Amino acid sequence: IGLSLGAQAPPAHGEEQRGETGAVFRLNFGTVLDQEIDQGHEAVRRGATVLFASGAELQSINPLLTLHPLARQVQRYVLLTTLARYDSTLTPRPYLARRWEWSPDRTRLTFHLETTVRWHDGQPTTARDVAWTLEAARDPDTGYPRANDLAELASARAADDSTVVLRFRSPQSGFPDLLTDLAILPAHLLDTIPHAALRQAAWNVAPVGNGPFKFVSFTPGVELVMEAYEGYWRKAPAVKRLVFKSVPDDSTRLAMLKRGETDVAYMLRGPLGEEVRRTPGLSIKVTYPTF
Numbered sequence: 001i002g003l004s005l006g007a008q009a010p011p012a013h014g015e016e017q018r019g020e021t022g023a024v025f026r027l028n029f030g031t032v033l034d035q036e037i038d039q040g041h042e043a044v045r046r047g048a049t050v051l052f053a054s055g056a057e058l059q060s061i062n063p064l065l066t067l068h069p070l071a072r073q074v075q076r077y078v079l080l081t082t083l084a085r086y087d088s089t090l091t092p093r094p095y096l097a098r099r100w101e102w103s104p105d106r107t108r109l110t111f112h113l114e115t116t117v118r119w120h121d122g123q124p125t126t127a128r129d130v131a132w133t134l135e136a137a138r139d140p141d142t143g144y145p146r147a148n149d150l151a152e153l154a155s156a157r158a159a160d161d162s163t164v165v166l167r168f169r170s171p172q173s174g175f176p177d178l179l180t181d182l183a184i185l186p187a188h189l190l191d192t193i194p195h196a197a198l199r200q201a202a203w204n205v206a207p208v209g210n211g212p213f214k215f216v217s218f219t220p221g222v223e224l225v226m227e228a229y230e231g232y233w234r235k236a237p238a239v240k241r242l243v244f245k246s247v248p249d250d251s252t253r254l255a256m257l258k259r260g261e262t263d264v265a266y267m268l269r270g271p272l273g274e275e276v277r278r279t280p281g282l283s284i285k286v287t288y289p290t291f
Contacts, residue, residue: 048240053247053262057221062204063183064137067145070244070266072181078226078242079209080183083111083130084175092175096125096184097164106171111164117233119186120214127158132187134166141196149178186210212237221246257282 058071061079066072076082084092084100094100097111117125134156137144144150153176154167186208193201207215212234213226224244228237245262247253253265254272258279268276268284276284 048238050239050242050264051262052242052244052264052266053253053256054244055248055250055253055267057246058224058244060199060204061207061215061218061224062198062201063185064133064142064144065199065204074224074226074244075183076181077211078213079207079211079215080185081117081125081211082181082183083179086180092180096130102172106173107168109166109168109172109176110159111166113162113164114233115162117210118231119188119208119210120229120231121186121189121208123186123188124161125184125186125210126161127164128161129184129187130164131156131158132191133182133185136185136190136195136198137182139195141194142198146178146181149176184210213242216241 052070054070056068056070058066058068058074060066061071061075063072063075063080076085081096083095083097085095087093096113096117098114100109100111102109111127111130113125113127113130119125134150134153136142138147138150138153138156140147152168152170152172154169157165157167159165186203189203189208190198190201198204205218209215210233212229212232214229216225216227218224223246226242226244228240230236247256247262247265250268250272253262254268254275256262257265257268257276265276273284276282
């Protein structure tokens with residue numbers, strides 16, 4: 001079965017979005033990848049490789065620099081990790097942070113991190129990485145697209161290797177959404193670079209992550225290749241290789257999907273999406289972009 005992903009405005013917090021059959025659609029890259037692992041179809045015949053056809057180049061893999069929706073999914077679910085993730089009810093759940101607590105006045109948020117997470121170069125992931133990422137994100141020199149969402153953040157400090165303390169300018173009513181979206185970066189590879197120069201960092205074209213897949217190669221305008229990281233701190237992925245191909249033409253992506261040349265075609269909408277829906281052996285799923 002081939003799969004097409006079509007973007008749609010997200011439901012309001014706590015709402016369910018239902019498709020024509022009544023099935024609940026609240027998909028992200030992680031759930032799509034899980035489906036590929038479970039079905040195993042073409043990927044098994046290719047040696048556990050899953051192919052994605054994207055409508056545009058992924059731009060930068062650096063989460064501080066891009067708004068491209070597929071790139072952000074790759075950052076959060078493939079190459080890197082976030083402090084927390086939303087569950088199916090849009091409730092933030094622990095991920096890199098194993099737990100957290102608010103101060104009584106809700107101006108201080110303390111995260112306690114997993115202690116066995118390592119970057120793909122073998123270095124440990126620590127609170128220093130979290131603090132550096134958040135401080136870089138709120139610095140105007142960086143140009144982070146969601147910097148305005150950090151206006152209330154006064155500081156991010158590593159209390160020790162596994163504890164991060166965030167201080168806010170005023171009491172916060174809920175968990176900051178940005179902390180489920182901004183993937184954490186390796187401070188030991190980036191902290192010597194001025195924030196204004198991060199767009200030119202060597203890491204952007206040969207990134208080192210701490211997620212379930214590690215970087216293999218990137219050919220601008222052609223493809224990004226990732227392979228499973230066997231030392232991943234959670235369950236190692238069953239899929240062994242991911243290939244993201246840049247295929248700007250919508251009709252070409254559809255043809256690739258129908259010929260079995262890709263497992264997932266991203267962003268087929270309107271008449272092309274309906275053609276996918278009508279084609280035996282293909283299915284279409286709705287994925288919600290992040291903002």
